[in-house]
Every structure is written in structure tokens, then in C-alpha cells.
Amino acid sequence: MAQRAGLREGPGWLRRDAERVAGALPPLMAEARRLAATVASGVHGRRRAGPGETFWQYRHAMPGDPLTAIDWRRSARSDHVYIREMEWEAAQTIWIWRDDAQSMDWRSDAAPRSKGARAALLALSLAVLLARGGERFGLIGTDAARPMSGEAQLSRMGLALSKTGASRPDFGAPPAAPFAKGGKAVFLSDFLGPMAAIEPAVKRAADAGVGGALVQVLDPAEEAFPFDGRMIFESVGRGVSFETHRARGLADAYRARLAARRDQLSALARRSGWRFEVHHTDVSPRRALIWLHGAVSGGAI
């Protein structure tokens, strides 16, 4: 439904789509909030002074304060000696990428949601958690790419997640983003596209000093390959096709290839100091969300 909206032009369709997007946002947001509420944000709690980049408050210098901490400019305007405190900022910036390629729209009968929907839910839930923690976050490749904090950014991101691009590729790859050092990146995709497109993007982010996590969102059918008979497999965008005479005979080879792909991704993540996780659309998104929360907010990164 959503991916075909691009084919329907005209004011009438625009308005319908707008209504539909506006209508679709609250459920996604509500679901994301509900999901995020189940995750206790035990790590953050940081509305206080600490090492950071932005100004937090001036306070009187106390005995024991290091001399270097005194803000002399402020102290010169009064009789007291003041110390300038900065706000403690743990993970400053988190870039989230949700793959919105056509392959993510696919869903087998065994799964309740498409991979894209699950990825969007995870992205927004993570954003909710981040917003609650005060972090700045952005959705790469969309209007909400600039990392910002707060509710406004959250709704911007929700809007971006609900929108679909006009022309989408068969398989997605993380786009280039102005990564800043010390930030973190989360890539949500099925990573079934060519490795040649995925690897440089991760490497680029790692080079920019960004840690992160790769989450491979897969359909159970993609894991099990429950097909038989004479079939022609096509990519969702019809870009790639493959004919087999007896699909059942390919199952083992396919699974071996999938495992190899996973090993590649895992090795890539390890080399870049990132973390790698596989998530299936038929299991609860909570597990993935907890894992993600730990991955982006934990000190391990």
C-alpha cells in the first residue's frame, strides 16, 4: 500500500496520503512509546553537571575544587569565586539508519509484520528511549537526519519513518552521513544486498570515530527456506531473478550462504568495533530493543 503511493500523483492522492501518514503516526509512536516504556532507562539520569560540552551552571567554588575549574571571567564580576559546570553528556549523538529498500517490504505467511515495519518500530522505539535520555539522535537519509533531541525530533523522525521514498532500490545500503566523533550509529537492515555496498558505509562510519551496532532484521522464511517445486525467485523489485527446478534441493546451500553472509557481517562489525545482532520478525521486538539500548547507551562501546 505504502510503496505504491508514489505511483499515485495528484492533489487528491496527496491529501489522502497526508491524512494517512498523520493517522499512521500516532499508532507507530504509541507503539514505540509502549515498547520503550518496558525498558527501564537505568543508565542515563543525567540532568546534572558533569563532563560535557554545553554549559550547565555556575556555582560557588568549594574547598577541594581544582583551581583549573574556576571560571575566572565570572568570578571577576563578583566577590566570589565561581566554577563553571558543564552538563554531563554520555552519548552525545546517535545516528539511526533504517533500510527502506523494497526487500524490507517482504513478509512471509509465518511472520506478523514485514521486515521494514519491524525495523521502523525498532528505530522509533530506540528514539523514544533516546529522547527520554536526552540524547540527540537522527535518522540517516531522511529529513530527520540532523541529530537533535526532544519531542520535536521524535515526531519528525516518526514522520520520516512513515514516509516512503519515491524510488526505492531493491536492496538498501547505509548512505553517507556527517558522522561526528564519539557518536554512535545503529544500522537496521536485512543486509541481503551486495556486501560491496554495505562494507564501505560501515567502514566510513568507523573511520569517523563512530561506534555502533548492526541489526539484521530477517523474516523466518528467509531463515528456513521452506520452498519446493519448480520456481522462479525474484527480488521484490524484480531486479534479480533466479529459476530453480526443485527449490527443496537448494535449501541447504541457501542456509549455508546465509550463514556465510552473517559471518561476514559479524566480522565486519568486530573489525570496526561495532556489535552485530540478528533479529527475526516473528519474535518479540523487546529483545532487540533491550539489546539495542544496551548497545547504544552502555559504556562498552
Next chain:
Amino acid sequence: MLSVGALAFLNPWLLAALAALPVLWFLLRATPPRPRRFAFPGVRLLLGLLDRERTPDNTPWWLILLRCLIAAAAILAFAQPVLNPDARLSGGGPLLLAMDGGWASAPDWEARRARALETLAQAERTGRPVAFVTMADAAPPDAPLTLRPAAEWRGEVEALQPRPWAPQRGALAARLTASDIAETVWIADGLSHDAAGDARLAEALSALGPLAVVGPLAPTPALRAPTLVEGRLTAEALRAEPGAEATLTVAAFGASDEDGARRLGQAPAAFASDETEARATFDLPLELRNRVDRLAISGVESAGAVALADEGVRRRRAGLVAGGAEGEGRRLVSDLHYLRAALSGVAESVEGDIETVLAASPDVVFLADVGRVTQAEAGALTEWTESGGLLVRFAGPRLARGADALTGGQALDGQAADDPLLPVRLRAGGRAVGGAMAWGEPQQVRAFAPGTPFAGLTAPRDVTVSRQILAQIGPELSGRTWAALEDGTPLVTAAPLGAGRVVLFHVTANAEWSSLPLSGLFVAMVERLLQLSGGGAAADRAALAGEVARPVALLDGFGRLADAETAIAAPVERLADRPGPDAPPGVYEVGGALIAYNLFEGDAALAPLPPPEGAVAETLGGRGETPLAHWLLALALILLAADTVAALALSGRLPRRLGGGAAAGAAALLALALAAPPQARAADVATDDARALAASLRTTFAHVLTGDATVDRLALGGLRGLTAILAARTAVEPGEPASVDLETDPLALYPILYWPITPAQPTPSDEAMARLNAYMRGGGMIVFDTRDRHLDVGGGASANTAALRRLTARLDLPPLEAAPFDHVLTRAFYLLEEFPGRFTGGRVWVEAAQDPEATATDGAPFRALNDGVSPVVVGSADWAAAWAVDEQGQFLAPVAGAAGWRQREMAYRFGVNLVMYALTGNYKSDQVHVPALLERLGQ
């Protein structure tokens, strides 16, 4: 129309499509299953993989076979196959409708009539003139066929009855020579009655144009005239076609002490495989066997299945009395030895003195050289002979001395009456010829004169008589002489005595006086005498040549014996030939003797009718044409479903997890479809229990399910209406009436079982029959209603009556009688004079009164009989229809006439009486004393 045996195709040209099946085979083989397109994001991972297995390109052979079967079934279905096709009239022009109409047509007469009417209707629709011929009816051989519009023949066909003789097919062939018939429908009986005539007719009919022969599924069996074999009554059942083993039941009927005929016994006639004859041997006591006058194959209503018995088959009981004491070791000169030998095998003999012998009520008494009898013995003998006995006396020394005494006494007073136990007056002493002291030669026996019982026997030349006793010459002597010697002296004389006869052999019963007892002639003469006894005459018709046979009772086509009224007499010689229009089978009287004239005498056999060349054969009977197209289409659909499942499974599109489930589901569905009725029955078990409980808690009436929805509805409605009336008027408050299936439901719960008769009703199985018999023995009452009083215009051959006869053939019914005017049914609750239902009139049959002597007991105006309740009530007034109301109490069937309401009321009253009779039995018969009591009180 293409016909293959019992199967025919209405659109045979469609069968040409079957030739395309091999092409279909190759096409299906060459086409692999089309690949399925499927979107799959993981496709990139598959790129470059090699198929290790391949889905077979060729469809497996069994799938092709399945598909070819589907195609074949569809083609066959659209070719419209029918089983047992009705012949359809093809061309135009005059149509000949020929019916055999003989005895062999009788068992399925209704079907034949219906078939003839249908043919007439077909001809009527196309406006073709029809000539209708019944071959059993005689017509002059040169009479031209009459062509008339089909409708005009209808009445004739409807009134037609089968004849008790064979169709005269050759005669029809002669009439066909100069006719312009274009097409023929021949409703044949499947038997060849006269090979030459049949061939002529088949040739003539084939020459005329298209010919359809409508024959029965199997020709009817027949029964030969009964004979005595080793002293036992036997009859051979005949069938036309040797086939599998089969058993027919032959029943023997005879006059009973009461009125009417009774079934005296029955015997199986078991056909061995490939045999066309089967012998039924009756093991009956002598008294019963001698009463047998008719044998019939049970369940076959045809003159051919009935064999009449006459005196020839009765086994007689002979009493033997010897004049002298029998000494040991003198067997060959014993007075009785030759008589015993002659009688053995053909009669039972009782020996002893006269008193002993007469006590055994013999048919014939032989007195061998008994000279003197006491006054009492003479009186007993005279009385016995006058009541119809045959007394045969043999001469001998003692009789000669007795004759001396008689003549001596007679000489004294000159007026003494003749001895009634001698046919002629004897001369004293006797004479000896050919002895050593005599002049003459031993005398030979003169040829027997015609008209005597011994006529037709030949006297061997070596039979000589050397001594004899002589008769006094008198005017009556020559008339009383049955056999004489060459010189004219009597050998056997006879005289009537009352209803009986006294016969005297003027020689001894042993070989002392003559060599007659040593010859076969003696045996033959004794047998003739035996046949004479009991009022019969010689069964050898040669003896009766020249006389005229007058029919006493004649068979009709259905094998029912009816008194002959208008039939003309036939010469005896005619009876040697097969029966025909001029001499129907039956019982004839010739010179005081009764002769049974049967369709199958001697070694007559049945032969099947060879089908005429080029004729379309059609099977007659209850199995009309059965279209098979829908079955074939259903088969094709089922196969198609199976093919779909198989194809899905083959191409892997059937989810494996679902595969088993789907197959099991399909199998379950199929099983459900096939086994729906039994399961439905199983589901009824609970309701059955509830019904049984309800029926046993309250008096409940039931009717038998006939399978005809209208009749069943009326029967149930009738019982409902009767139940309401009973509850309103009497102390009987019955429960909801029930419908019972004889095969499955318990019967014992219902005091009355109302059984409407429909022609199409299936005959209950043996188990059901046994339960019905047990039901009747256990006090149940079955009310049969043939519902056809309006059709009962005489003859009693309506379809429902025939069905009733068929249904009850194996029921253990008591002898029935029409309910007399004073039957308890007329006064069980209401006083009724007749028993109307929807129709009035007609008789109601109930169990016959046990003791006709007790008709009027002291002072009671009504019979106090029928101590028990009659287990059956048979009527034809359609009572249930008159009683029937629906759930709202509206009457279901009209009762005709201006006084319909009154007739309905009377029908209800009869119903009330019926129920009271069934429930209270003879209680109400006590009411018969009331008038007498009142009378006494009044005095």
C-alpha cells in the same frame, strides 16, 4: 442410440472423442508443470547455486492416467449412457405393438402393460397408427392387422389379462405377410414356446423394419405336473436358462376341512448350477398328501408356475384281508403275496382282519378269497363301500364254498337278496378248465373292452386261467363285466354299491387258479383299480378316448383356479396336446373322473427365446432405464479434485504441514458423503431410545414406512387423527403415533401396526419377516390396507393386491375370512354395520373362526368365537386417509360424496372399534350375550 448389452448411449457419436485420449496422453506427458514466480528477498544469496535435484519434467504416468480417466469419464457422461434403455421408437409409419400375453407374461404383467401403454403414448405423440396384437388370443391366420390411432388401443391394453396358455407366435407370423408395418415393438416373455413358430415370427418381424424386443430380466420359471416318485409327491420346477444355483419354494395347496384352500406343505426346488430342472419332493403324511390338489411356485403368479394334481398322484391306502391263515414258509402261495407285491411302492397297505383294516380308513380293500363274513363285518364293509370305498374281492376255494352256501340257501327260499358284497350272483363250485381231468385248454384273457377301467391294457398271451368261479347268467352280467376270458366267461366283474364299487376277480389272488398274478398285467390292473378308488378314474387318458372332457375349474393367466362357467368342452384327445385357447389348463371331468390338465406334462422343458437378429433388446421390469451420466460426471469431478491435490503435492505447492491434513480432510469428506445415511442413522440412535421410551410409557400406534412420502404422510396423519378421536371419546389416550421401518425399528412396542400397501414397496428382508411373525405371535395386530377399493372391480388383480400378496407371501398368516356380520369388530365400541374408510364397501378380512360348528351357542345371537384377537386385519378402504389430519387438525384427504362427513365419522368409529378390538380382545364379545340377558330380565 448405441446399445451394448444392457447399456446404451444416447449420443454415441460423442464416443468418437475417446479416440483423442492417446493424444491427450502425449500432450500431458510433454507438458511439465509451469514454474511459479515468487518474490523472495533472499534471492541474491541463491544466485549461482546449481540445482542438485530437478522436479521431473514429465508428469508421472499415474497422474496422466488419472487425467485420461477424467477425460474419458466426461466423454462417456456426455454420450449419455443409460442402463436398461427403453427402446425409443425410431422411424415413422405404422407401428406394430405385439404382446405375448401368455402364462409366462403373468408375473410381471403390470410392467408389461405399463410398457405397452408407454409405447402407445410414444406412438400417439408422433401420430403413428398402431396395430396391437396379443399372440395368446386366437385370431384367424388370414385376418389382417387392424391399424388404429394409438389412443384407441389404450382401453384394450388396459383391460388385457394374460392367458393361461402359450402365445401362438407362428399364427401371428402368418398374419404379417401382407402388412405395411414399419416398426415393431414386441413385448416378449423370453421363452421359446414353439421353436418353429418363434423362428417364423422373428423372421417376419425382422423383415418388417426396426424391431425392439422387450423381454424380462429372467424368464419366469414353471412347474411340471406332479408325479409320484417312490410313493412321494414330487414336482419338477423348470427354468429356461441354466445358471447359478437357485432355490424356488414349491407349495402344495389342498382343500381343507374348512372352506377354502390351505397350504398343506412346501418343499424347496434347488437348481444345481447349469441345471434347468429341480425336483421338489414333498414329505407329507398320507392324509395330507391325498388332499393336495395344486402345487405352485411361491411368489410366481403364473399359470405355468401352478401344477394341478388329480387322482393320479394320490397315494392310496389299501387294506388287505386274507381268507385263510397264513402259514410260515408258504409265502409264494400265500393269498396276499402278489397283491403285496403289486401294491408296494404305489400304495400303503394295511393287513389284518376286516375290522382292523376298516379302522385304518383305506381307499381300497382287497379281500383275497374271503368266503364268509360275519353279519357285523358285512355291515361295516357295506357301509364303507357305500360311502365311496372300493372293495376288490378275489375268488378262491372259500369263496366258492361260500357261493355254494349262498346258492344253496337261495335255492331253498328262492327269494334271497343278492349278496351286496358281490357284483354278480355266483354259481356254486366254479369250473376247472385245462386240468388233467378236463377237456378244454386253459383259457386266455380276452382283449379289454373300451369303456372299462382296464381299457388300454394288453393281455399277454401267456396269461392263462385254469380255474375260475362262474357267475350266474343274468341281464346285467355283461354290463358288469370288466374283463372276460376268451370264451366270454367273466374274469373281473364290478358293480356299484352306493357311492362305492364292488369288484370281483373270478380267480384267486395267488397263482393257484391262473397265471394272472404272475404277470405284469396284474400289477397294471391293481394300479388301475387304485386310481379308481377315491372317486377317481384312470389317469391314462387313452382309456377315455372318445369321451368329452368338461372343464370343472380353470386356471387363469395368473395361476388362480376359478370355477369354469362358460368354457366349452373338449374331446379327451385334445388334452394330450398343449393347452390352448380351446382348452385352457384346469381340472376337467371325463366320465365322472377328474383330470388335471397342466401346461407342463411329462418331460416338457423350458427354452429361452433366441433374440431375433437385428433386434434391439430391452429389459422389462421394475428397473427402468437408469441414466448414468450424472454418476460419471460426479466421478469425473471427484477425480478432478484428486488430480488437483495430486498436482499440488507434486509441484510442492501443497504445504507439507497441510498436506496430510488436506488429504485426511478430503478422505473424511468423501467418506462422509458415501456413508452419510448410516451415520445419519447412527445419530438417530438417541432419538430411537427416546421414541421407544415414549412408546412404552403410553399406548402408541405405528404405521409402516412405505417409502412413498404421500402415503407415509397420510398414514401418520391418519394415526394422529385417530389418536385425537380416541383421546376425546374413549378411555384410551394414546401417545404421538410413530413411523417404523420394518428393517430396523422395534415392533413390539406398538399394539397396532398400520401397513398401507404401495406397489413399489420393497419386500421386507427375512429378518424383518421373522420379526413380523414374532410380532403377530406376540399379540400384535397388523392392519393391511391396500387402499384400492375404488379399483377393486372384480378379479382382485390390482397392483396393490399383488403387492400385498408379495409382501405377505412369507408371513405366517392364519387362514382368513371376510369379517362376518357379527364379528367383534362390529361392536367393540360402536355398533357398526360396515367398515368405511375413504371408500365404502369392500370386505375386511380377519382371522377365520376356529370352530365353524360353534356358530350359535346357546341363545347367543352372535358368535362367541375369535377368542383371541385376529393378528391381521386386511381391507382396502384407505382408512388412514379418512382419519388423516395434519398438525393443525385439518383433514388431509377428502372423503367423497355429499355425506362425506358422515362417512368420515363412520371411518373414525371403525378406527375406535379397531383399537378397542386390539386392546381389549374378546372382552367385548361378551356383549353378545346382552340381548339374551335383557330378554331374560324382561321376563
